Amino acid sequence: MGNFAANEGLSVFVILVWLGINAYLFVQFYMNFLTERWFYTRVLLGDALSWARAPAACLNFNCMLILLPVCRNLLSFLRGSIQCCSRTAARQLDRNITFHKLVAYMIAFHTAVHIIAHLFNFEWFMGAQLYRNSSSLPFVLSQIGTGDNASYLNPIRTDQTNPTIVMFTTIAGLTGVVITLALILIITSSMEVIRRSYFEVFWYTHHLFIIFFIGLVFHGFGRIVRGQTATSLLENKPSQCKDQFESWGMNGTFCPKPEFAGNPPMTWKWVVGPMILYVCERLVRFYRSQQKVVITKVVMHPSKTLELQMKRKGFSMEVGQYVFMQCPCVSQLEWHPFTLTSAPEEDHFSVHIRIVGDWTQGLYEACGGDKNETQEAWKLPKMAIDGPFGTASEDVFGYEVVMLVGAGIGVTPFASVLKSVWYKHIQENQNVFTKKCNVHLFSTLTSFF
Numbered sequence: 334m335g336n337f338a339a340n341e342g343l344s345v346f347v348i349l350v351w352l353g354i355n356a357y358l359f360v361q362f363y364m365n366f367l368t369e370r371w372f373y374t375r376v377l378l379g380d381a382l383s384w385a386r387a388p389a390a391c392l393n394f395n396c397m398l399i400l401l402p403v404c405r406n407l408l409s410f411l412r413g414s415i416q417c418c419s420r421t422a423a424r425q426l427d428r429n430i431t432f433h434k435l436v437a438y439m440i441a442f443h444t445a446v447h448i449i450a451h452l453f454n455f456e457w458f459m460g461a462q463l464y465r466n467s468s469s470l471p472f473v474l475s476q477i478g479t480g481d482n483a484s485y486l487n488p489i490r491t492d493q494t495n496p497t498i499v500m501f502t503t504i505a506g507l508t509g510v511v512i513t514l515a516l517i518l519i520i521t522s523s524m525e526v527i528r529r530s531y532f533e534v535f536w537y538t539h540h541l542f543i544i545f546f547i548g549l550v551f552h553g554f555g556r557i558v559r560g561q562t563a564t565s566l567l568e569n570k571p572s573q574c575k576d577q578f579e580s581w582g583m584n585g586t587f588c589p590k591p592e593f594a595g596n597p598p599m600t601w602k603w604v605v606g607p608m609i610l611y612v613c614e615r616l617v618r619f620y621r622s623q624q625k626v627v628i629t630k631v632v633m634h635p636s637k638t639l640e641l642q643m644k645r646k647g648f649s650m651e652v653g654q655y656v657f658m659q660c661p662c663v664s665q666l667e668w669h670p671f672t673l674t675s676a677p678e679e680d681h682f683s684v685h686i687r688i689v690g691d692w693t694q695g696l697y698e699a700c701g702g703d704k705n706e707t708q709e710a711w712k713l714p715k716m717a718i719d720g721p722f723g724t725a726s727e728d729v730f731g732y733e734v735v736m737l738v739g740a741g742i743g744v745t746p747f748a749s750v751l752k753s754v755w756y757k758h759i760q761e762n763q764n765v766f767t768k769k770c771n772v773h774l775f776s777t778l779t780s781f782f
Contacts, residue, residue, distance in 0.1 A: 343422060343425055344425060344428065347425065347432075348435070351398075351435075351436075354394060355391050355394065355395070355439065358387075358390045358391050358394055359387045359388065359390065359391055360387075361390070362383075362386050362387045362389070362390040363383045363384075363386070363387040364383075365386075366382050366383040366386050366387075367383060369561075369566065369570070369571055369572070370560045370561050370563075370566060371560045371561070372561070372571035372575070373474055373486060373561060373571060373575075373591055373593070374486065374558070374559065374560055374561075374593075376470055376471055376474060376575075377457055377458060377461050377471050377474060377475070377486065377487060378453075378454050378457045378458070379457065381450045381451075381453040381454050381457065382450075382454065382558070384446065384449075384450035385447055385450035385451050385454055385558070386558065388442075388443035388444070388446040388447040388450070389443075389447055391439070391443045392440060392443045392444065392447065393599065393600050393603040393604070394603065395436050395439045395440045395443070396440060396546070396549060396600070396603065396604050397603045397604055397606070397607055398436050398607075399433065399436045399437060399440065399607075400604075400607040400608065400610070400611045401607055401610070402429035402430065402432050402433035402436070403429070403430075403433060403611075404610055404611060404614045405614070405657075405719075405720075405722050406614055406617050406618075406722075407610060407614060408426050408429055408722070408723075409722050409723050411426060412426045412723045426723075427723075437519075437520065437523070440516070441516065441520055444512075444513065444516060448509070448513060451509070452496075454558075455489075455496035455499060455500065456496060458475075458487050458488060458489045458496075458499075459489055459494075459495065459496050459499075461474070461475040461487055461489075462475050462487065462489050462490075462491065462492045463492050465492065468579065470575070470578050473578050473579070473581070474486050474487065474578075475487035475489075477590055477591065477593070478490075478593070484562075484592040484593050484594065485559070485593060486559055486591075486593045488503065488557045488559075503555050503557055504551060504552070504554055504555030504557075505552055505553070505555040505557040506557075508548040508549075508551050508552040509548075509552060511544060511548040512545055512548040512549055512552065515541040515542070515544045515545040515548070516545060518538045518541055519538055519539055519541055519542060519545070522534050522535050522538040522539070523535060523539070530690075532667075532669070532690055532692065533664075533667065533690075533691060533692065536666075536667055536668075537666070546604060546608060549600055549604065550598075550600055550601045550604065551598075552598075552600060553596075553598035553599065553600050554598050555595075556594070556595025556596065556597075556598075557595065558595060558596075559593040559594055559595045560593060560594070560595075560596070561591050561592070561593055562592045562593065562594050564592070565589075565591045565592040565593070568588075568589050569581070569588050569589055569590070569591040573587075573588070574587075574588035574591075618657075618668075618719045621717075621718065621719045621720075622659060622717035622718075622719060623717075624645055624646065624647075624717075624718070625645065625646070626643050626644070626645045626715070626716040626717065626718050627643060627644045627645070628641055628642070628643050628700075628713045628714075628716060629642050629643060629644055629681055630642035630681075631700045631701065631702075631713065633702055634685070636687070637687065637688040637697070637702075638685055638686065638687050638688070639685070639686045639688065639693075639696065639697050639700060639702060640674075640683060640684070640685050640686075641683060641684055641686065641700070641716075642675070642681045642682075642683040643681060643682055643683065643684075643716065643718070644680075644681050644682070645682075645718055648682060648718075648721075649677075649721075650673055650675070650677055650682055650721045651677055651721070651723065652676065652677065652729060652746075652749045652750045652753045653672070653673075653729070653746040653747075653749055653750060654672075654673050654720065654721035654722060654723055654749075655670050655671060655672045655673060655720060655721065655722055655746075656670070656671060656673060656682075656684070656718050656719060656720035656721050656722070657669065657670050657671075657718070657719040657720055657722075658670075658671055658684070658716060658717070658718060658719075659716070659717040659718075659719075660692075660695070660696050660699060660714050660715070660716055660717075661714075661715055661717065662695075662699055662714045662715065663692055663695035663696055663699060663714070664692060664695070667692055668719065669692060669693075671684040671685075671686060672684065672745040672746045672749075673721060673746075673749055674745050674748040674749055674752075675749060675752065676749055676752035676753040676755075676756050677753060678752075678753060678756035678757070678760075679752070679756075682721075685745055685748070688702070696714070699713075699714040700713060700714065701713075729750050729772075733771070734771050734773075735771070735772045735773065736773045736775070737750065737772065737773065737774045737775065738775045738776070739774075739775070739776045739777075740776065740777045744774075744776040747774055747776075750772075751772075751774070754772065
């Protein structure tokens with residue numbers, strides 16, 4: 334239990350804080366829409382109002398977080414900054430993709446609740462227009478704002494329409510449809526079976542996040558959900574005037590017609606910071622992709638495994654790190670992650686690539702893997718490299734006993750570790766470990782060669 338607390342305590346704490354913030358936002362905004370300002374809105378919509386707005390607040394929070402775990406250069410900077418203070422804290426950054434997935438699941442959940450609640454809301458709005466009874470408070474509220482007065486409550490302004498038409502003719506409805514379709518495609522293409530077998534599908538559909546965020550920013554600009562204005566609340570208190578709705582605005586009455594307005598859009602305030610950080614991230618990646626990379630050696634290993642040895646000016650790595658690679662002659666857009674198998678002491682960096690998909694097959698052929706003769710250097714493809722990025726393997730020399738466990742291709746990070754151990758051992762002026770250290774390597778292989 335003590336070891337679990339030491340190793341996983343911070344991770345559990347972070348998850349609990351994240352869940353706690355989600356719960357707080359949900360309850361807080363649910364209760365906010367039970368206040369007097371929203372009384373007349375609840376007359377039309379009932380509890381569906383709160384059930385739509387509470388998950389919207391959680392969506393703002395999680396959409397703010399979703400981009401941060403994939404800002405790789407930011408994470409590398411943070412890892413280097415906090416590693417000197419806390420190895421446990423630095424290790425949490427290696428779980429960025431896990432947290433990214435958790436946030437995505439939370440976005441999907443709150444999106445579903447938000448959509449279902451708003452489907453009910455549109456039906457209630459439509460029903461209030463269709464039930465044309467002047468003795469009905471919902472109908473009277475729906476008629477407020479007819480003509481030049483923009484202070485309406487019911488966004489459906491006529492009974493000669495239906496919720497589907499309204500959905501595609503309002504900013505909130507149209508952007509909501511676009512956001513939902515983009516989210517469905519992103520989530521379904523991120524399933525493990527698709528990501529592993531059809532990485533290109535995963536990669537391209539994931540870039541629909543651009544459309545998702547554009548739609549998200551503009552989603553609230555229509556101000557389709559409206560509450561009573563502060564000035565109107567002073568003159569028409571629902572607790573005093575709700576039963577006198579038939580005489581609202583008439584001479585001799587103390588209850589004028591209530592006025593309504595939507596909340597200003599807030600989503601952009603939540604996501605603008607992460608969006609700027611992500612744009613900076615992509616600019617850094619673009620700059621790195623323009624730096625010249627030279628392939629110095631190509632080695633064809635058994636079981637269709639390709640080893641590339643490369644050089645790039647200013648490239649500096651640590652054991653167990655990984656890079657993202659792009660080969661323009663194979664694909665102008667695709668970037669694939671590969672673990673570095675070279676040691677920091679070597680004058681080059683290398684990766685081992687198993688040929689398992691279209692992109693790796695294209696790279697294999699571009700490097701001459703399908704030819705018997707040796708490929709001339711000038712015929713080798715151009716490469717772009719982004720990275721390196723840190724992983725927990727950097728900490729391997731900080732412990733007395735190290736157990737390295739890898740399955741299949743997962744053993745590749747330890748090639749870098751073992752090489753570095755060997756280089757440090759043969760250098761007379763270096764002592765690899767300040768005290769006795771044992772390194773144990775366990776790996777499982779489907780074939781041996």
